[in-house]
Amino acid sequence: MFDFLDSGQYDLLGAFWVTAKLALYSALGSLVWGTALVAMRVSPVPLMRAFGTAYVNIVRNTPLTVVIVACSFGLDQTLGITLGGGRSEDIGFRLAILGLVAYTGTFVCEALRSGINTVPPGQAEAARALGLGFTQVLTLVVLPQAFRAVVAPLANVLIALTKNTTVAAAISAAEAAFLMKEMIENEADALFAVFAVFAFGFIVLTLPTGLLLGWAAKRLAVKR
Amino acid sequence: MSSVLYDTPGPRARRRNVVYTTVFLAVLALVAWWVLSALADKHQLDADKWSPFVTDSRVWTTYLLPGLVETLKAAALSILIALPLGAALGIGRLSDHRWVRVPVGVVVEFFRAIPVLLLMMFASAVYAEYTTVSSDFRPLYAVVTGLVLYNASVIAEVVRAGVLSLPRGQGDAAVALGMRKGQTMLYVLLPQAVTVMLPALVSQLVVIVKDTALGGALLGYAELLSQNRQITANYGANTIATFTVIALIYIVLNSLLTTLAGRLERRLRQGRKSPSVTLPAQAGATEVKSDAVSGA
């Protein structure tokens, strides 16, 4: 039943490696972009606040499929943005990361915002009393505590992101879902085996993440 | 709420804010100008690419509105089937019997760990291979199956969190009145939990609406997003215009749902009398929210 694994016709590990790379790079990017967004949303400059709010509300309400496909032919095919990639596969991979970052950043931002709300106001007040400016209050006092409070929600975002990498199949990034689509077409008689293999692959990718970060969330949480 | 982060701006801070605003505005304007001029340069802003959406009502009646109906149909069916199924799974996870709790837990965790796209593709292949479902409905069935399996397990967690967020006294009081376990759940715990969960459930509906687009892009389901193929084939490959319009429809639809969720939440919070319930309820709601994120 699982003969297709030995045939060497399908590069399963390669596909999951692409999935893992997509997830990893996008996770780092979303963390940075989400932090920047939340900084805008709580900043003293009204225009930045408005931009942050509008961006989050618009992108969160757009299907990821639309975001990623728009990256592919809006940015690449129309505006010629290739992010330094040479061949098409390369460009597709990079644009998929860009789309995932643009989308996932909004969820990171919302998680962090709720994290900021858990930091007692006294902390920020004390920091301001010491004469710290907004940037210092945020980066030295509030955000470090907020991050520790939202490890668990961020873990959920990361798991969702790992699963969302499959949407990159819509622009033919050679990741797991794209390979599964191909295998379903060619190995119709081994359908259940194919599904089992890919389901197992994703469980392997997401389960340790959840357990590890769940443990980290407990260790890092600020005891109050 | 966040103004605690900075002092009321004095004259210097106000000047600085003006500078930041100007710089930020300039950057935004520069990006916008570059994008628009690049688009204009490539003839993507030409009137004949955009005018069909305003002048030709047939674009709406033949493609976009039927597509939107399909999207809503799939989303409505999914939530309607997923709700009772999810409630059952959620209650199953709270069961006192190990042999119910453990298998249900495994099922819920399994479907939560698998990307919904994989579930849809698998369902589609199974329907094509082993059933005689007509081709007219196969993509719809596949999309709904994938969404139901995934969202039922998310809703199961929402229900569980909702029930666990209720004060212990509720269950104890029901037991003291001589209610059986089923009655306690049905008449005491669930009705209260549902009101706590309602905003999270509406947010989940947004996730579902967004996920239907997967069926259009990869399974050939004739929902809103997939209409771009037929529109662009008829109106001279106006891909940018078509995509912009379709994205706007999604954004408006989902913004309405999000606003509805926010309203519900506020109304529920106001409606609550005893503060002892508010706190755990909110804790439940935040946990529930982070779950809602897990959709595509």
Next chain:
Amino acid sequence: MKLRSVSAAAAAAAVLALTATACGGGSDSGSNGDKINIGIKFDQPGLGLKTPDGTYAGFDVDVAKYVAKELGYSEDKINWKQAPSAERENLIKNGDVKFVVASYSISDKRKKEVDFAGPYFLTHQDLLVRADDKSITKVEDLNSKKLCSVTGSTSAQNVKEKLAPKADLQQLGGYSECLTGLENKRVDALTTDASILAGYASQKEHQGKFKLVGLKMSDENYGIGLKKGDDELRGKINKALEKMVSDGTWEKLVKQHFGPSGYQYEPAPAIAK
């Protein structure tokens, strides 16, 4: 309690939605009563296209109409069904359609699953380039070019495996997306069957913008797909196709649909017995 009225309204809406779906069900067999189900493409200008009026237009559509008429079904008795490339075999095998006319190339692999009447049209894999582009004249030129095709199509596999393995091949979801890239000079050529390319090139929005290179990179014989073993229907369709060629309808339809692009079409192929 206000909330109850909200949930009641939601429930009512839900019931409405359900009944609406239920009503959507119904007829789903190959030909029920006096109607006939035919599979075509909905998104290929020139071959099979759902127009803004909700009607269907293209060479494949007209061939299907002619054949249906010969089989005894007038135009208003036809139910058009969308037949995306990956779904064609399933549609035929499950009996959802009587036959499929959807730029369906006859191949040995497909013959294992379905039978073909025809062929009714011979075309070749070709390239569509910008009208002012003179740098691509032969297949080898592709190795240094950016090429676009539709995900999973045989044309794409053909290029990757045989014709120009070094070409930078981009696979997108649909031909319109490739055309956008071609128009914006992000890709240099779009490859698929010449008939499909001609359909796009002869649309009024595209006239003068693109041209076909005229390479014959493969032979694609379009056939009419039908259920395996249904020799009676196959014979009838073949007879209809022969008549279509001999009474001049074929020539007229080809001119009408492919003429404006300057596409040099092949004469009508001989029907395989």
